[in-house]
Amino acid sequence: MxxxxxxxxxxxxxxxxxxxxxxxxxxxxxxxxxxxxxxxxxxxxxxxxxxxxxxxxxxxxxxxxxxxxxxxxxxxxxxxxxxxxxxxxxxxxxxxxxxxxxxxxxxxxxxxxxxxxxxxxxxxxxxxxxxxxxxxxxxxxxxxxxxxxxxxxxxxxxxxxxxxxxxxxxxxxxxIPPWPAATPARAALGLPEGVPLLAQVGRLDIRKGAQLAPAIGARLQPGQMVLAGDGPLRARLAGASGVLALGPCEDIPALLASVDAFLLASEHEGCPLSVLEAARAGCPILATRAALEAWPEPAEMAWIILREPDHIAATFAQAMADRAATARRVARAQAVAAAWxxxxxxxxxxxxxxxxxx
Known part of the structure; x- marks a missing residue:
């Protein structure tokens, strides 16, 4: 060196x-x-x-x-x-x-x-x-x-x-490093088939909004919130209706390829790697403006949400219905991830x- x-x-x-x-x-x-x-x-x-x-x-x-x-x-x-x-x-x-x-x-x-x-x-x-x-x-x-x-x-x-x-x-x-293309693997990951899945990846704490998962899951049914990670709220969230708590996940690319969107409802962040991982995987992103403050024009790469279960569930439904708008955001997010x-x-x-x- x-x-x-x-x-x-x-x-x-x-x-x-x-x-x-x-x-x-x-x-x-x-x-x-x-x-x-x-x-x-x-x-x-x-x-x-x-x-x-x-x-x-x-x-x-x-x-x-x-x-x-x-x-x-x-x-x-x-x-x-x-x-x-x-x-x-x-x-x-x-x-x-x-x-x-x-x-x-x-x-x-x-x-x-x-x-x-x-x-x-x-x-x-x-x-x-x-x-x-x-x-x-x-x-x-x-x-x-x-x-x-x-x-x-x-x-x-x-x-x-x-x-x-x-x-x-x-x-x-x-x-983050380049990722090989991943294929959906719901069965291997223990995820239900045929229902919408919204995933949060990372530490399960209040700062990242993990406490909102049960209320969001209730509004997504028959869909579910999927939590991949550990933290102080893990025990409280395990077994909650509408929530599937996986614990730490070894294959994040496969998980992100298997869900319908990624959520980060943080009240403050720096430059979270989980956003880059979702972007690299081509997984639609729902996030607060605070979670995306490191990136210019965040609304072009993600659906912007409030830290409110009703708003998150409604935005998820909108992202699933408006496929063209979601595809534009996914393409922009992938370009950002490729540059960083x-x-x-x-x-x-x-x-x-x-x-x-x-």
Whole structure:
């Protein structure tokens, strides 16, 4: 990997393994393919959940999640101390820090700054209602990392949050690899035949609107809501009338080829991979504007919905009835997914890591 750091420490200070963490390991595997030696440091249960997604990266378990009741300055100190042994073990030339929320990796970034390790922090979700604590704002000038987000919208929002001038934060749009064409496989996936199916793929939590599934399913009957994923609402949703909870799904392309549309009723998002997966699969998309904020002209690639079961069910019916309008949106979404590819995401990250080192 000429001109690039040879040893890279990927830091994932997350409590769970979700979309941001999966995307970070997607980049890590790409950096390995470019010739880097990569170590991934995270909580032991996060590394266990990642499993094969680690690829050839060296796992380094560490205590990076401070107790919930610690004040922010003490929490950052906890995380800083937790990362120090991994820095010593990996001896990295540079670090890539996953920040599902902007300040989740501040302690880790402090440890990297103290060790004089060039770092690139990537923020995945920058909410409009997010505020930075006084202790975090005081720590910010001491963090020497470069910053990026997963969309231009999020980059401008992060600059405002941190009080930085425009265009200090870079954007690395998410991307996915090419997919082979998948064929419908309802029987193999345990899905009912002959009824409309609306699928949600991803973490089952309130932010993504999973709690709406029973009410939506009731309005779709004899159709059903299909939930593929895990999360805090999984037990509550399992067995609900009109809802089929599959749990984590190993074959997302086959699932998306088997359902009639994809739903993402999020109240806020960054650049969700699930939207790109649905677009790549040619599956019609129903989503909130917040879920699609990373993309220009979202109404051209998806049916826009409100976070209301009646509106979602009515829009699904409209999408199924107006096949021409749905086909136009599917074609536009496929073009977007083709342009936002995995290789471009990995190259952009490698370039920014090299720039951080320079």
């Amino acid at each position: 000429r001109g690039q750091p040879g040893r890279i420490l990927v830091v994932i200070p997350s409590p769970v393994f979700g979309g941001a963490e999966a995307q970070t390991l997607q980049v890590a595997r790409g950096l390995i393919a470019l010739g880097a030696e990569v170590a991934v440091v995270a909580e032991p249960h996060v590394l266990a959940a990642a499993g094969p997604a680690l690829g050839a990266a060296r796992p380094l378990p560490a205590a990076l999640r401070p107790p919930e009741d610690l004040p922010r300055d003490a929490a950052m100190a906890w995380q800083r101390a937790g990362l120090a042994p991994a820095i010593a073990a990996a001896r990295p030339d540079a670090a890539l820090v996953c920040c599902p929320l902007p300040t989740e990796g501040f302690g880790a970034l402090g440890a990297l700054a103290e060790a004089r390790i060039p770092a690139l922090a990537v923020a995945h979700l920058v909410r409009l209602d997010w505020h930075i604590a006084e202790a975090e704002r005081a720590a910010l000038p001491r963090l020497t990392a470069d910053w990026a987000t997963v969309s231009e919208v999020s980059a401008r929002r992060l600059e405002a949050l941190f009080g930085w001038p425009p265009f200090r934060v870079a954007a690395i749009p998410n991307g 590819d995995e290789a471009a995401m990995i190259r952009r990250t490698a370039f920014l890591l090299a720039a951080a080192c320079a």
